[in-house]
Amino acid sequence: MDDDPGITAVAEVPTDSTMLVTLERIETGETLEAILTRLGDGSVVAFKNQCQHWTDVQLDRGSGAAIRDGQVLCRKHGAAFQLESGYCDFGPCEGSTLVTVETAVEDETVRLTDRDYAFVKTGGLDRDPDDLSSGGRIGFWVGVSRWPRVVWLGLWVERGFGPSSPRQTTVLLSARRV
Numbered sequence: 001m002d003d004d005p006g007i008t009a010v011a012e013v014p015t016d017s018t019m020l021v022t023l024e025r026i027e028t029g030e031t032l033e034a035i036l037t038r039l040g041d042g043s044v045v046a047f048k049n050q051c052q053h054w055t056d057v058q059l060d061r062g063s064g065a066a067i068r069d070g071q072v073l074c075r076k077h078g079a080a081f082q083l084e085s086g087y088c089d090f091g092p093c094e095g096s097t098l099v100t101v102e103t104a105v106e107d108e109t110v111r112l113t114d115r116d117y118a119f120v121k122t123g124g125l126d127r128d129p130d131d132l133s134s135g136g137r138i139g140f141w142v143g144v145s146r147w148p149r150v151v152w153l154g155l156w157v158e159r160g161f162g163p164s165s166p167r168q169t170t171v172l173l174s175a176r177r178v
């Protein structure tokens, strides 16, 4: 590791948020993002930057992930993952675990020790900020009102990949009295 400059100085890794880095999967050449955060004991943990509910949703969208009470939170639907283990103990993917990227602290430097990846740079993947094609979803919703008794059928479309929250549009398709 003598020539390895490492990922970053430990002191640069936040304790109340995350640092975004870009890695390359050695086997495929695919680039991906990981998030780093520093624990109270000075150690650093790293995970792939993806929620385990919808894996195309990033925990850190470029301005740091939300961290509260020792957990990293997904802003999308509120899943909470323990920082020490990545285990989700609250939310729609409860029981799942974030994908760990192995790192070690040595000489006040965070080093990548995971042999599956190579460090590319600090910061995230280069994206087109106008590209709203990723992370889009579509679905139906049904609602029933008690009185008058009406069944509503609608469509929701969610788009957005940028630093702001995804945008959701709902469209009413039909409303029928029953």
Ligand code: FES
Pocket: 051, 052, 053, 054, 057, 074, 075, 076, 077, 078, 079, 091, 092, 093
């Ligand atoms: S996408 Fe993260 S909780 Fe749903």
